Amino acid sequence: MNSSGVLKSSSSELDLDRPNIEDYLPSGAAIQQEPRGKLRLHDLLDISPTLSEAAGAIVDDSFTRCFKSNPPEPWNWNIYLFPLWCFGVFARYLIIFPTRVLVLTIGWIIFLSSFIPVHFLLKGHDKLRRSIERSLVEMICSFFVASWTGVVRYHGPRPSRRPKQVFVANHTSMIDFIVLEQMTAFAVIMQKHPGWVGLLQSTILESVGCIWFNRSEAKDREIVARKLREHVQGADNNPLLIFPEGTCVNNHYTVMFKKGAFELGCTVCPVAIKYNKIFVDAFWNSRKQSFTKHLLQLMTSWAVVCDVWYLEPQNLKPGETPIEFAERVRDIISTRAGLKMVPWDGYLKYSRPSPKHRERNIGS
Amino acid sequence: MGNTSSMLTQYDIEEVQQHCKHAFTQQEIASLYQRFCHLDRNNCGFIPSDEFLSIPEFAVNPLSQSLLRMLDGFNFKEFIAFLSAFSPRSTLQHKIEFIFKVYDTDCNGKVSFDDMLTVLRDLTGQYMSEHQRKEVLAQVLEEAGYTKDSFLVLSDFMKILGNSDLKMEAEVPVD
Numbered sequence: 001m002n003s004s005g006v007l008k009s010s011s012s013e014l015d016l017d018r019p020n021i022e023d024y025l026p027s028g029a030a031i032q033q034e035p036r037g038k039l040r041l042h043d044l045l046d047i048s049p050t051l052s053e054a055a056g057a058i059v060d061d062s063f064t065r066c067f068k069s070n071p072p073e074p075w076n077w078n079i080y081l082f083p084l085w086c087f088g089v090f091a092r093y094l095i096i097f098p099t100r101v102l103v104l105t106i107g108w109i110i111f112l113s114s115f116i117p118v119h120f121l122l123k124g125h126d127k128l129r130r131s132i133e134r135s136l137v138e139m140i141c142s143f144f145v146a147s148w149t150g151v152v153r154y155h156g157p158r159p160s161r162r163p164k165q166v167f168v169a170n171h172t173s174m175i176d177f178i179v180l181e182q183m184t185a186f187a188v189i190m191q192k193h194p195g196w197v198g199l200l201q202s203t204i205l206e207s208v209g210c211i212w213f214n215r216s217e218a219k220d221r222e223i224v225a226r227k228l229r230e231h232v233q234g235a236d237n238n239p240l241l242i243f244p245e246g247t248c249v250n251n252h253y254t255v256m257f258k259k260g261a262f263e264l265g266c267t268v269c270p271v272a273i274k275y276n277k278i279f280v281d282a283f284w285n286s287r288k289q290s291f292t293k294h295l296l297q298l299m300t301s302w303a304v305v306c307d308v309w310y311l312e313p314q315n316l317k318p319g320e321t322p323i324e325f326a327e328r329v330r331d332i333i334s335t336r337a338g339l340k341m342v343p344w345d346g347y348l349k350y351s352r353p354s355p356k357h358r359e360r361n362i363g364s
Numbered sequence: 365m366g367n368t369s370s371m372l373t374q375y376d377i378e379e380v381q382q383h384c385k386h387a388f389t390q391q392e393i394a395s396l397y398q399r400f401c402h403l404d405r406n407n408c409g410f411i412p413s414d415e416f417l418s419i420p421e422f423a424v425n426p427l428s429q430s431l432l433r434m435l436d437g438f439n440f441k442e443f444i445a446f447l448s449a450f451s452p453r454s455t456l457q458h459k460i461e462f463i464f465k466v467y468d469t470d471c472n473g474k475v476s477f478d479d480m481l482t483v484l485r486d487l488t489g490q491y492m493s494e495h496q497r498k499e500v501l502a503q504v505l506e507e508a509g510y511t512k513d514s515f516l517v518l519s520d521f522m523k524i525l526g527n528s529d530l531k532m533e534a535e536v537p538v539d
Contacts, residue, residue, distance in 0.1 A: 039500065041508035042524050047463060047483065048532035050427050055450040055534035057421035059399060064419065348420045 063344045066253040069285045072277065088302075097300050100147040107143025111136055119207065127236075133207045134185040134238065140204075141182035144175075149303040152179055156310030159184045159269065163235045165313065166228075168261050169271040170333050171243035172251040173284035174291060175298070176273055179306060181208075186241035187231065189213060189224070197291055209237050225260055232264050241271075244326065247346035250283040251275050254339045255346040257330045263322035269313040270329050272337040276305035287349075309336050372397050383441050387448035387458075392536040396447065400440050410439045426486050430466050450534040457522065459532045464521045474515035477501065 076085035115136050122129035145152065159167060167186060169176060174197075177188055187209035192198060201210065211231065213224045231237050244257035251274065262268060275282040280301035284294045298304055311332055316325050334341050377390050388396065403411045413436040417423045425431075438446065448454055449462035467475045467483055484497050492500075502512050508524065510516070516524075 039504055041504045041510075042528060044484070044501070044504055045463070045467075045480070045521070045524060046528070046530065047427065047466065047487070048459070048530050050425060050487065051431075051463070051466065052450065052532050052534055054422055054425045054427055054431055055447060055532075057419050057425065058416065059396070059447065059450075059534050060537050061419045061421040063421065064402070344420055352417055353420050353423045 062253075062342045063255075063348060066249050066255055066342055066344070067285065067287075067349065069250055069281055069283050069288070072281070092300050092302065096149075096302075100149075100299050104143055104147040107140055107147075111140040111143075115204070115207075130207075130236070137185050137204065137208055138182055141178045144178050145182050145304075148175075148298040148301070150179065151303050151305045152182075152308060153306075154183060154308045154310070159186075159239055159310060161239060164232060164266040165239060165269055166232060166261055166264060166266055167239055167241045167269045167271055168244050168257070168329060168333075169241065169273055170251075170254050170337060170339065171245045171248055172273065172275060173248055173282050173294065175282060175284075175304070176243070177241070179273065179308065180241060180271065183308075185238050187211070187238040188241045189228065189243075193291070195292075211240075221260070228260065229264055232266050244330075245346045247349055248284050248286060249346065250285075252339060253342050254330055254334045255342055255344050257326040259322040259326050262316070262326045262329070265316075267313045267315050268325070268329055270311040270333045270336075272309040272311060272333045274307050274337040274339075276307075278305060279303050282306065307337075311336060380441055380444050384444045384448040384451075385454075387451040387454045388444065388536065389538075391538045392451075393444065395536055395538050396444060397440060400443050410437045411435070411443065412437065426489070427466065427483070430469070430483065430486060433469070434465060447534070450532055451536075452533050456526065456530055459530055460521050460525050461518065462532075463525065464518050474517055475521070476515055477505070477512050480516075 076082045115133065118129055118132050118136070122132070167180075169180065177186075177190075180186060181188075185208050188205070189211040190201060190205075190213070192201065192212045192214060201212070209231065211224065211227045214220050228240070228242075231240055242261040244259075244261050245255050246258050247255070249255055280298060280303075282298070282304055284291065289297070314325075314329055314332070316322070320328070330341060333339070372394060377393050380393055381388065381390065400411065401407075403415050405415065413432045416432060416435060417428070422428055435446065449459050464475065465471075467479050469479050469482060480501055481497060484501060485494075488497065505512065505514070510520075
C-alpha cells in the first residue's frame with residue numbers, strides 16, 4: 001500500500017499537531033513515488049486522493065471561512081415584530097446616534113483643547129508631557145467606546161508598565177486597539193491607512209509611540225523588526241501591542257501568528273478578545289466596507305459587547321523556536337476566546353501562494 | 365439563501381439535479397450555489413479559473429494546474445457536473461472517467477506516455493529526476509502489458525482502475 005490519501009472533510013477542523021508549522025498544507029499526502037517492491041500501473045494512475053483534496057478545497061476551504069462575515073438571521077418577519085423593529089431603527093438612528101455623535105464631539109473638543117496645548121507648551125518637560133498625553137489618549141478612547149455603547153468586560157490583572165515586554169492579541173477590527181487602549185495606553189504597530197484614519201495615526205498616535213509598516217513593501221520586514229527591537233529596549237516607551245495575525249479575522253478563527261513579536265527576546269503577554277455578536281458583528285471585513293462605514297454601523301447599533309482577557313505572561317522556553325512559541329501563545333489565546341486555529345498565513349488574503357509552496361506539498 | 369443576488373428556484377434546483385444525474389441532494393446543490401456565488405466575485409455567471417487560485421488550499425495542490433485547465437469559465441451547471449464525480453452517490457465509472465479527463469490533456473480520448481508523464485511530474489516535482497520518472501513509468505506500463513508507445517483509452521482505464529476501491533469524495537457542507 002503506497003498511497004495514503006486523507007479525505008478532507010470540510011466540516012472537520014484541520015489537524016494541528018504538526019511539528020513543521022511552515023508547511024502551508026495540513027494533512028494529506030501525495031502518492032509516494034519511491035518504488036517499494038511492486039509498483040503497479042494501478043497505483044500510479046490512481047490520483048484520487050490528490051483530486052479529493054482539490055475538490056474539497058473548491059467546495060469549502062478553511063481560509064475563506066476565516067473571513068466570512070455571517071449576516072445575522074432577520075427576526076422582524078411578522079406582524080408584531082416588524083413594528084418593534086421599526087421602532088428600534090427609529091430609536092437607534094434618530095435618538096441614540098445623534099446623542100453618540102454629540103458625546104464623541106464633546107470628547108474630541110476636550111481632547112484637542114488639552115492635547116494641543118500640552119503638546120506644545122510642555123515641550124521641555126518630557127516626562128510630565130508624556131504622562132498627560134497618555135491619560136488624554138486613554139480618555140478619548142473611552143469616549144470612542146462610549147460612542148458605540150461599548151460593554152467591555154476586562155478579566156485578569158491589568159498590564160503593568162515594565163520594560164522588555166510585549167502584548168499580543170487576536171485581531172478582529174481596528175476597534176480592538178481602541179478597546180484595549182482605553183484601559184492602558186499602548187504603543188501599537190499598525191498598517192498605515194489612507195484618509196482621516198491616517199491623519200489620526202500620524203498626529204495623535206505618534207504621541208503614544210507607534211510604529212508603521214507597509215504590507216506591500218518587501219524590505220519592510222527588516223525595518224520593522226529593527227524598530228520593534230529598539231522600542232522594547234527603551235524603558236520609557238509605552239508597552240508595545242502587536243497583532244501578530246497581521247490582518248482582521250472574523251473572531252471565530254485565528255490565522256497563523258507572525259513570528260516577529262516572538263523573537264524580540266522579551267516576555268510576551270497574551271490578550272484574548274472575543275466579541276459578542278448579539279447586537280452587531282464587530283468584524284471589519286476590509287474588502288467589503290471602508291472603516292468609516294464600519295464605524296457608522298457600530299454607532300447605529302445598540303451596543304458592542306466584548307470580553308477582554310489579560311492572560312499569563314509567557315517566555316520562550318529553552319529549546320523552543322520563535323515559531324513554536326508563537327503557535328503556543330496562539331493556542332493559549334484561541335482556547336481562552338473560544339476560537340478555532342487554522343494553519344494559514346493571514347497575508348494570503350492579499351497574495352497568492354507561490355509555486356514553491358506547491359513543491360513543498362509534494363512528497364510530504 | 366443568504367445574501368446571494370439571484371436566488372435559485374425549485375425548478376432550477378431540479379434541473380441542475382437532473383443534469384448531474386442526481387449526484388447531489390437539493391440541499392447540497394443550494395449549498396454549492398452559495399459557494400459558486402462567493403467564487404463568482406463579479407457576478408458574471410461563471411468563475412474565471414484565476415479565482416480558484418485565490419483559494420490557498422487549492423493553489424498548493426500539486427494537480428491544480430491540470431485541474432485549472434478543466435475548470436475554465438464554468439457556469440453553475442458545469443461547476444456541479446465537475447464536482448459530481450466527488451459525490452458519494454456517483455458511480456465508479458464516473459470517477460474513472462473524471463480521472464481519465466485529468467490525464468487526457470488534449471482531450472482526444474487517448475492518454476499517451478507523455479500525458480502520464482506530465483501528471484507524474486506534477487505529483488513528484490523535484491523528488492524524482494525526469495530520467496527516473498520515465499524509467500518507472502515505462503517499467504510499470506510494460507508489466508501491465510502496455511508499451512511506451514501505446515495509447516490508453518477510457519476502457520483501458522476502466523480495466524486498470526475498475527476493480528479497486530477508489531475513494532474520491534469531497535463532503536459538501538450543508539448548514
